[in-house]
Amino acid sequence: MENKSEIILYQTTDGETKIDVRLENETVWLNQNQLDTLFQTDRTSIVKHIKNIYESGELSEEATCAKIAQVQQEGTRKVTRNISFYNLDLIISVGYRVQSHVATHFRIWATQRLREYIVKGFALDDERMKAAGQMRYFDELSERIRDIRSSERIFYQKVKDIFCLSIDYDAKANQAKVFFATIQNKLHWAIxxxxxxxxxxxxxxxxxxxxxxxSWAGEKIRKSDVGIAKNYLNQDELSQLNLLVEQFLAFAENQARQKKVMYMNDWIKKLNGILTINDNEVLEHAGKISHEMALQLAEMEYEKYNAIRIMADDLKALEELDNKLFQLSVKNKD
Structure with missing residues (x-):
């Protein structure tokens, strides 16, 4: 049989964990590869947890596992194999055992639903009832991406906003912090x-x-301006950068329209692809100078620049004072 069920675990912009499900015969069927993708862990861990669940008698293999024929590419041949798929009961049990930040969000969501059931005697998802069982995740995602594309935010922030829509995004994860620096460097290097x-x-x-x-924020250049890379770009470089970012945003919206789930790691690969298509050189290293060193050098230059500026301002003030005194002396003579 053809498996058309699907489950998506994601976070909203306000940090709330949600689950979107497409059911088939009132359950969901996922194979081991789909389970490790869902919970962002390795397949070995999934296999171990499934084995322990069955051996402990927590669930019955006969009731939760079904063999579904799948066509696979093996070398140059297409071969039909019977692949083990697991239903929602098994998926939930695995979710309570896996150690990953995505699985943690799942447990938070599931515990909240369980608490509602225990306290109220029932647990209803109002939004799902209104949606009449249809998956709303990709519709909401497309709408949010369109909002980002049409916003007045600077291009770096738009790219960050897109990354935050990753299905496994966690602001506290080190991967998120590294991503922002990596994306910025790849875009600069391309230009x-x-x-x-x-x-x-x-x-x-x-x-x-x-x-x-x-470019800089106020009327005068401040120390806070000199550590921002985009402030040194000329008009042509800014135009090139905007074009690349717009392609990145268009790609993101197209992925949502095609109902393709995107994870944090995917965006780096996709950006590399966009740069390659545009015949831009793709950065594959961290560079020769750290951000801290660049900031220190820029601030040293700023101190020298500011000293020259202060001296020039003082000279200008003295010249203006001399002019005023001269005008007063001429006026007094008259």
Missing amino acids: HQHTAAEMIAKRAISSDPNMGLT
Whole structure:
């Protein structure tokens, strides 16, 4: 039989864990590969937990496992194999055993539903009742991506916003922090062959007009401006960067329309693909200069630049004072 069931575990923008399910005969059937994708763990761990669940008598294999014929590519041949698929009872049991941040979110969600059932005697998902059993995850995802594309936020923030829509996104995970720096560096490298830190170190020069900056927040350049890589981009570089980001956003929306689930690791691979299609060089290393070193160099240049600026402001003030005194002396003579 053809398996059309599906289960998606994700977090909303306000941090609430939700589960979206497409049922087949009032349950869900997933194989071992789909289980390790769902809970973001390795297949060995899934196999171990399934074995323990059956051996402990927690669930019956006959009641929770079904063999479904699947066509697989094995070398140059397409072969039909009977693959073990597991129903919702087994999926829930595995979710309570797996150690991953995604599984933790699942347990939080399941515990909340169980508590509602114990306290109220029933547990209803109002949104699911309104949706009449249809999966709403991808509809909501498409809408959120369109909102991001049409927003006035700067391109870096738009890319970050897209990444936050990853189905396994966790703001506290180190992977999320590394991603933001990696994406920024890959985009910069594609345009001018320097990481963000390298460009700051290269272009922050105290003797240059405006210290090499092309944009800054207020009327005057402040120390907080000199450590932001995009502030050194010229108009052509900004235009190229905007084009790449728009392609990235369009790809994200298309993935949602095709109902394809995206994980945090997927976005780096997809960005590399977009850069390759555009004949841009793809950054595969962390660069020669750390962000901390670049920031230190830029701030040193800023201190020199600011000293020159203060001196120039003082000279200008003295000139204005001399002019006023001269005008007063002329007026007094008259």
